[in-house]
Amino acid sequence: MKKYLILTGAGISAESGIKTFRDSGGLWENHDVQQVASPQGFQEDPKLVWQFYKDRFNQSLAAEPNTAHYALKKLEDHLQDHFHLITQNVDGLHSRAGNERVIEMHGSLSNAFCSSCRASYRLADLDLSCDIPSCEKCGNSLRPDIVWFGEIPYSLYEIEQLLKECDVFMVIGTSGSVYPAAGFVMTAKLFGAHTVAVNLDRPDNLGFIDELHQGKCTQMLPALVDKILSK
Numbered sequence: 001m002k003k004y005l006i007l008t009g010a011g012i013s014a015e016s017g018i019k020t021f022r023d024s025g026g027l028w029e030n031h032d033v034q035q036v037a038s039p040q041g042f043q044e045d046p047k048l049v050w051q052f053y054k055d056r057f058n059q060s061l062a063a064e065p066n067t068a069h070y071a072l073k074k075l076e077d078h079l080q081d082h083f084h085l086i087t088q089n090v091d092g093l094h095s096r097a098g099n100e101r102v103i104e105m106h107g108s109l110s111n112a113f114c115s116s117c118r119a120s121y122r123l124a125d126l127d128l129s130c131d132i133p134s135c136e137k138c139g140n141s142l143r144p145d146i147v148w149f150g151e152i153p154y155s156l157y158e159i160e161q162l163l164k165e166c167d168v169f170m171v172i173g174t175s176g177s178v179y180p181a182a183g184f185v186m187t188a189k190l191f192g193a194h195t196v197a198v199n200l201d202r203p204d205n206l207g208f209i210d211e212l213h214q215g216k217c218t219q220m221l222p223a224l225v226d227k228i229l230s231k
């Protein structure tokens with residue numbers, strides 16, 4: 001059985017009603033990206049940054065996984081250990097669709113951690129009515145567990161191993177413009193994988209893609225997964 005590695009981005013959640021990044025003209029839900037997605041922005045105005053992520057957390061809870069998320073669940077059910085999913089999304093929709101082998105490389109809206117002692121928390125357990133939630137252990141400010149610009153994504157070592165081992169690497173709903181994730185397709189291809197993209201627009205890293213399925217995730221992915229399962 002072939003080993004499949006999947007990388008998803010904002011495009012797969014677009015049809016669940018969650019806005020993508022590039023499509024909003026440098027603004028993200030009407031905010032300057034640097035202001036709400038960088039350590040400097042958090043230092044300058046932690047209240048505003050927390051409000052932004054509380055709103056996005058609630059938005060993600062109100063959203064539902066779509067047929068593209070469920071197609072990936074179906075693929076994992078079939079492939080089991082031969083399936084791994086890396087996501088740049090922080091909305092938790094892959095896990096809610098039932099996928100288990102998920103790496104959230106840019107963090108999660110559901111989590112926070114203490115900027116001082118690193119203790120971790122679930123947002124669902126915090127009192128979100130206060131402006132800036134604080135750590136029960138040391139009293140310092142908590143921050144959202146999101147990988148911001150200038151920070152290193154999670155699980156890069158594990159990801160590199162998976163990229164080297166996979167037979168098929170699929171990139172779904174991602175513009176291929178934010179590194180290091182945008183470079184994964186090159187690594188996978190250099191190590192011999194067949195590379196497939198499912199995306200509305202032509203991704204920026206198209207040169208490393210063997211097979212492009214251009215269109216909406218919900219229209220393309222269920223059929224593509226059925227084709228894989230029928231092999």
Ligand code: OAD
Nearest residue numbers: 009010011014020021022088173174175199200201216217
């Ligand atoms: P982008 O907003 O850069 O790209 C979304 C891609 O999805 C675009 O290429 C669209 O053409 C495509 N798309 C939109 N709707 C689609 C649909 N219904 N079906 C298929 N494709 C669709 O989002 P990402 O590539 O995920 O990082 O952005 C990568 C990272 O940039 C994010 O994780 C975030 C941001 O900075 C952090 O927050 C650290």
Ligand code: ZN
Nearest residue numbers: 114117135138
């Ligand atoms: Zn602490």
